[in-house]
Amino acid sequence: MAVPRRRPPLLIRPVREPATVPPPLDGPWAPTDDRLDRADLLPLPDGGHGPEDVLIDPEGRAVSGDEQGRLWWWPADAPAGTRPTLLAETGGRPLGIEVDPVDGGLLVCDAYRGLLRVTPDGVVRELTGSGEVHLADNATVARDGTVYFTDSSDRFPLSHWKRDLLEHRPNGRVLAYDRRTGRTEVVTSGLYFPNGVALTPDESALMLVETATHRLLRVDLPEGRATVLADLPAYPDNVSAVGDGTYWIALPSPRLPSVEKLLPHPRVRQLVALLPGAVQPQPRRYGLVALVDGAGRVLRTLHGPSGAYPMITGVRQHGQQLWLGSLTAACVARVDLS
Template sequence: MRALKILIVLVVAVLMLTALLTRPGAVDAVGWEAPAPPPDDGVLAENTDLRQASLMGLGVLDGPEDIAVDRDGHIYTGTVDGRIVRVNRNDGQITLLANTGGRPLGMEFDEDGSLLVADAHRGLLRVRADGDVEVLTSSVNGEPILFADDVAIGQEGTIYFSDASTRFGLEDYQLDLIEGRPNGRLLAFDPDSGETRVMLEDLYFANGVTLSADGQYLLITETGRYRITRYWLDGPRAGTRDLFAENLPGFPDNISARPDGSGYWVALPSRRNPQLDAISHSPRLRNLTARLPAWLQPAPEHYGMVLLLDKDGAIRMAPRDPGGEILYELTSAVEHDGFLYLGTLGGDRIGRWAIPVD
């Protein structure tokens, strides 16, 4: 056993040295002091609540990252191969709406019943009911949008969407998290003028976006800092930002408002990574980590978890599936008619969980 441990240490050392000497350095990391994660007690005590969920599209859907619900209660999602599909709410039958030719991520229906889609490869899209796909914008200030991630529609029709990183695309998303720089931004598209503008910069992996019930502000998840930023659209604080929630127990992904306006659901594709937190202060170790083979880099935990935040950003519920027995790597949580619909970046299913009645 001792000899095996020594061999493993030597192999890892050789791989790390090889990575340091041979792989080009695409990452220019910065250090920061990651806070200790909140303890697993109280509202964050471990539970198995999400194991009560039923599953839709099991084994058929590949990476249904986000969820949108139409006026009839049918479920829409995008998959790894570019498809956008409808899942019938009654019998679970799956039908094809369109193929974007990219990787559809965040999506939301507009007032006309068209689906607005943040496509990681193609930008901001409009998908009409007949399956027609229109690129609304793929650049801003003459530069391409590298990583469109999530979308929200303002009360006056402005379309807000996140550009997760201006340096790394979807395939290299983990490098942005390792680098730890504020490469993300919030963009806005005006359907009337066709103008795309930058609303907010210096975000640490800008991910989920949602509008408050009163339209006063937007919430943007910063995956790389375990927090949620609030950007004020109206009122005396318009054009400013503050922190809505911080030191979350995992990496926040998409965020959605509850239909009654009482709070927000946040999907966590993984809990915090102790190894990544341990080297948060060291640019040298972070750069070295980025040069390692992908299988040696920090990876999402096989775990299912979502958070319910109230209007003040406090955690009120944290249903889980430890070990990811049926739900894992959750990237979206959307409430409709008493159920929470759960999407995943790397799984093959949508979860449908009955929200407990208070």
């Protein structure tokens, strides 16, 4: 059964900020590798779309969700065009997906139900409810089973994420779920649409991105002190750890000059937020992912200038393959890194 959707506030409460200027895609960000335009595509069935994140589970299955609240899986070695098998239905909107270290099941951030646990045979159980979590987005799991996850906005549901970005207030936070006690604690708050999150190898900190401010942060644990590592030339989404101290960042769109010019004009932004979605500023159709180290230095970027696989929100390395998810596409994608 579908979960009731929270109604968003009608008006945003924008604040005046200095205008920013998007940097060009040059230097380490130059589009010299355009392999994302030649990715293998594995479709969702039955009109499904929006496989926001993708994960390879211990059984060698590529798992992703869709906007209809379903979780699907493909064999990791499936040829392009392979249709998936249904794993579970959350009744909400699955976003970030991680492996549960307890039994190899899944921990799922559901935008409308909070943090969920899905057993290997597809049984869904709530770990946190929608009453204590507003917009569960992306997660990372410590070796002791603690789940760190982003709660992107306490004002706007996923269906109105653009309003949160236009409001440009620190409405988000990072939470920690302790499975031993069942309690959820705040790690840090006052964040601008916090999105992707990943633990460092020694678990002393989180690598975190803010979509609204296009920043890469390091959040020290347990005190929650945040340090800005980089200002990115695109809006970031999910983050995944490779395991060697490097991290992939999915970047659904290069930054939009028209949006950043509006920052000093809160009343104009308030009016823009009331416009139909089709006439609001649109993300640019451009594929982009980046590999960074623990200091935020860019090691590698992959591009899709034609946007053949658009609005990349999830990225995960499995061997010499990179799996991609999207907020809008009707398929997951896979590219060879070698």
